[in-house]
Amino acid sequence: MKKLVYLSMVLLGMAVILSSCGSGGGSTPADAASHIMKLMQKGDYEGVVDHMQLQVKEGEDIKAQKEMLVALMEEKAGKSMDEKGGLESYEVLEETISEDGNSASVKVKSIYGNGSEETQDMDFVKEDGKWLMEMNK
Secondary structure: OHHHHHHHHHHHHHHHHHOOOOOOOOOOHHHHHHHHHHHHHHOOHHHHHHOEEOOOOOOOOHHHHHHHHHHHHHHHHHHHHHHOOOEEEEEEEEEEEOOOOOEEEEEEEEEEOOOOEEEEEEEEEEEOOEEEEEOOO
16 A cells, blocks of 8 residues: 555656656657656656666566556546646756766656747666666655
8 A cells, every 4th residue: 555655656757757858768768758758748658667677676666656656647647648638848958967877867848739938957877887867856
């Protein structure tokens, strides 16, 4: 139950962030943010989850955790995006990489179909040479 509450809170945050975000798996954090934003525009929440760093404890089923995240994103982020007329466009405004080169923050502006705009910070970590959106903040 505690894990479900945690995942729900993360997804609520993700709904806000992702309704304004971008790329995963790119060579830079900005590329990763842009990729995630493209996936959000398409409504490809499974693709978005594939570009997240998931914390899985020993014995936990990663596939079930991913499926739960996708379902929550479809419900929360999808509804939010629909209410705003969809993600029409986005712009990566700023990329800040840590001194050690293993974490970064990307500021992204989202423009929705209803004319509203949001600016959000997306946090990334470098894992196995790929930039993944950080989930534990």
